Amino acid sequence: MSDRGLQLARDKMQAAGVAPAAIETFTRFYRLLESGETGLVREDDVEPLTGLQRHADLEISEADAADALARTAIVKLNGGLGTSMGMDRAKSLLTVREGADGEQLTFLDVIVGQVREARRRTGARLPLILMNSFRTRDDSLAALARYDDLAVEGLPLDFLQNREPKLLADTLEPVEWPADPSLEWCPPGHGDLYPALHASGVVRALLDAGFRYACVSNSDNLGAAPDGEIAAWFAASGAPYAAEMCRKTPADVKGGQLVVRKSDGRIMQRETAQTHPDDLDVSLDAERHPYFHTNNLWFDLEALAAELDRTGGVLELPLIRNEKTVDPTDPSSPKVVQIESAMGAAVAVFEGATAIEVGRERFLPVKTTNDLLVLRSDVYELTDDYRLVAQVDAPLVKLSGVYKTIARFDERFPGGAPSLREATSLTVEGDWTFGSGVRVIGDGRLPDAGSPQTVPDGALVTAAGVQG
DSSP: OHHHHHHHHHHHHHHTTOOHHHHHHHHHHHHHHHTTOOOOOOGGGEEEOOOOEEGGGOOOOHHHHHHHHHTEEEEEEEOOOOGGGTOSSOGGGSEEEEOTTSOEEEHHHHHHHHHHHHHHHHOOOOOEEEEEOTTTHHHHHHHHTTOTTOOOTTOOSEEEOOOEEOEETTTOSBOOOTTOGGGGEEOOOGGGHHHHHHHHTHHHHHHHTTOOEEEEEETTBTTOOOOHHHHHHHHHHTOSEEEEEEEOOTTOOSSOEEEEETTTOOEEEEOGGGSOGGGHHHHTOTTTSOEEEEEEEEEEHHHHHHHHHHHTTOOOOOOEEEEEESSTTOTTSOEEEEEEOOGGGGGGTSTTOEEEEOOGGGOOBOOSHHHHHHHHSTTEEEOTTSOEEESSOOOEEEEOGGGOSHHHHHHTOTTOOOBOTTEEEEEEOSOEEEOTTOEEOEEEEEOOOSSOEEEOTTOEEETTEEEO
């Protein structure tokens, strides 16, 4: 049964023009899946990763930082559509800030600003290359077209991630969904970085252009700005690979972590989806496992090229089995399995891989409208070099389901985000539209009144609700 399923899936991928390395990667994971592999990493088999070098303690000269950045490229994972927020185009085209001249800035605008300012300060060529999906490519490249100084000669502005079929959970055969055939496909997770790089030839092109290092991060994480100090630390380490890690806070209940495998002492990654339910509490224990993974990675391009050439782009990453429905918006639609992998799992592939502790300013992802409200608020200031700098500790925001999609979210903040600098948290349980000049003080809370309500212009929101 599964042999038939695999052949049908391979045929479907070949007919769609999926890169051979991606098909072989899918085949490897399929065999693991049919063998009953879950990808779970048990707590008894690992030790915590502790005692990392701190970014804050680095002593790097400006010359060394500039030299390392001159040999570095910036790669942004830009395949996400923001479907969890009701979007149908690249999430990186979502407005996140207002510029000094009143211009509305998207994720991509801020990223480009960070790269151009780093070039101006250091003289580095600093290429910016996006890993796009078929559904984000055209819009994203069109958005970059107005930056006529962005491209670096001899290098592309992007390369394409792959796609793979969703599999029926009971047969492991590719699902058919005539109502919307695009839903028959899914992205293979961030681990697709490696076959996509191999198929595109981007790593070799970077090496031929004189670059030695690459920093890879998500396009929705504006904290991962070009950083010469980390680049210099990585260059001096001689490591083939490094991950940026943050210390956990009480709000960090999800996200991958690095652990040390007892069997061989290798560092490895454990995603939330790879954590056994019995181990979940201990995995979240900040005293035992003090760091979480930012998904900001550094690569020695020579080491990466050698591994991609050796494996044909098929790195031996752990399987992540992700069960969903074929139509994510319809829980009654057929159950499917999506085969995924994490790019950070390559830490176990590269001997001598390492990690560094970075501050929270390097990790500002936007996964929900809760995150977006904080990022748009006065908690952050956008500096001249396009970095988002927190002015206070970011409050914990919990908005009701009314605000889940970006269209409904924007409708309820017509005057912009409320002031959150004096807030420790904001909980909105009902349907509230915010006027302009609203301030949240302490633990702000707006209860569900049973019908749509309005917070007046200039009002205060406190634990007691609307004041004034």
